[in-house]
Amino acid sequence: MRCLKYIAVCLFATLQLFSQQKKLVELIHADSLVGKKFDSKTVRELIGNVHLKHENIYVWCDRAIQYVDENRIEAYGNLKVKQDTLILEANQGVYLGDKKIALCEGNVKLTDGRTTLEANYGNYDAQKKIANFKSNVKLVDSTTIITAEQLFYYRTEKKSIAVGNVAITNLENNITIYGGYFENYDSTKYSVIKNNPKLVQIDTSSSGEIDTLIVIGKFMEAFRDTNISMFSATDSVIIVRGNLSAVCGDVFYYDKKELIILWRNPVVWYENSQISGDSIVVKLKDRRIDEVYVYGSAFAIDPADSSYPERFNQLKGKTMRIKFKENKIDEVYVEKNAMSLYYIFETDETNERKPNGVNYVSGDSVWIKFKDGKMHRIKIIGGIEGVYYPEELVQGKESNFNLEGFNYIKRKPEKNAKLEIVWVK
Structure with a gap:
């Protein structure tokens, strides 16, 4: 009885061993076949229209x-590997049957449905369904082009990881994101990019001029839903677009809604004006600034006159709304604890512009109308208080009259011809 049990166990182990053995690569066709021994190993040379399975x-x-x-197979000339819908092509390569891995080089191209992956070198693991491509890597799908030094493509998870000089171009909105490391999850339409990420969107303004948006930060994410397209940048964020530039802790850009939301100590510059607050929302219309909303500790600063660099018109309150017209500030509305400080200038008989003191006005709300980018009318609503300080009290002591919280930053970010961020005064 013990002998029968022993035989049964041995037979079962033998069957398991045979079932675990790897299947050999089968020859389906070749125009000619030459068999030989090399180092006591069986080698076959297959020539012409080779087809293996x-x-x-x-x-x-x-x-x-x-x-x-x-x-193992060494393949030369017009190599093509196929697994279900995936096709891998190259000049030459090696196929390791026991591991189900194809190692390819020379014009390597992988096609999988709507995704095409190209590089100088590429490996494909048919068991794990993972591709690893290196050198001049380019991935193209229906809406995106990715270039990098190296890219991992996970078929099952529909995930891509790119490393080294990464550039991701979205063909739908002409946005390109650069960085050192990129992950993309196609099934959830989510991407993340690290290592000096930079977003660039090249657009044409209504006047026909090139209008480019640049966003940099330490960490970026993209959510490409059908109804909403949102990009976010985190930590030490800088934004430049046309006459607008900004810095903040975090930014959220909703491309389809034409909305930019700035969080954590945002400061926005528009031409010579500086705006700050707890959070700022920029609404665009046809890619142009339409309205700016400032929430919490809203503060606007505008140089009063270039001949008097220490004089700044100032406006502050709880919230602020700035409306634009033809790309210029049209009106400003401040609510709750509104305060305004503006310098007065008069033109004498010789057409010379001379300073004439400063006005301080406060109220429940302040409305200011602009003309040609300059303050034209001001209206105070509710709880009005006002003080005028004559020129003899102001001259040389301008900083004493600044509103509480005044912080004018002389350097602001701009972009140069190479689409790099530079800081200018």
């Missing part, structure tokens, strides 16, 4: 050397 994987090439004992 390994389980659910098919291989074609012009010429192949089959190492039968190692279950």
Whole structure:
């Protein structure tokens, strides 16, 4: 009885061993075949219209050397590997049958449905369904082009990881994001980019001029939903677009809604004006600034006159709304604890512009109308208080009259011809 049990166990182990053995690569066709021994190993040279099969994987090439004992194929000329809907092409490569891995080089191209991946070198693991491409990598799908030094493509998870000089171009909105490291999850339409990320959107303004948006930060994410397209940048964020530039802790850009939201100590410059607050929302219309909303500790600063660099018109309150017309500030409305400080200038008989003191006005709300970018009318609503300080009290002591919280930043970010961020006064 013990002997029968022992035989049964041995037989079961033998069957398991056979079931675990790797299947050999099968030859379906070759115009000619030459068999030989090399270092006591069986080697076959296959020439002309070579067609091989390994389980659910098919291989074609012009010429192949089959190492039968190692279950390995060296393929040369018009190499093509196919697994279900995936097709891998290259000038030449090696197929490792035991591991189901194809190692390719020279004009390597992987096609999988709507995704095409190209590089100088590429490996594909048919068991794990993972591709690893290196050198001049380019991935193209229906809406995106990715270039990098190296890219990992996970078929099952529909995920891509790109490393080294990464550039991701979205063909729908002409946005390109650059960085050192990129992850994309196609099934959830989510992407993240690290290592000096930079977003660039090149657009044309209504006047026909090139209008480019640049956003940099330490960490970026993209959410590409059908109804909403949102990009976010985190930590030390800088934004430049046309006459607008900004710095903040975090920014959220809703491309389809034409909305920019700035959080954590945002400061926005528009031409010579500086705006700050707890948070700022910029509404665009046809890619142009339409309205700016400032929430919490709203503060606007505008140089009063270039001949008097220490004089600044100032406006502050709880909230602020700035409306634009033809790309210029049209009106400003401040609510709750509104305060306004503006310098007065008069023109004498010789047409010379001379200073004439400063006005301080406060109220429940302040409305200011602009003309040609300059303050034209001001209206105070509710709880009005006002003080006028004559020129003899102001001259040389301008900083004493600044409103509480005044912080004018002389350097602001701009972009140069190379689309790099530079700081200018």
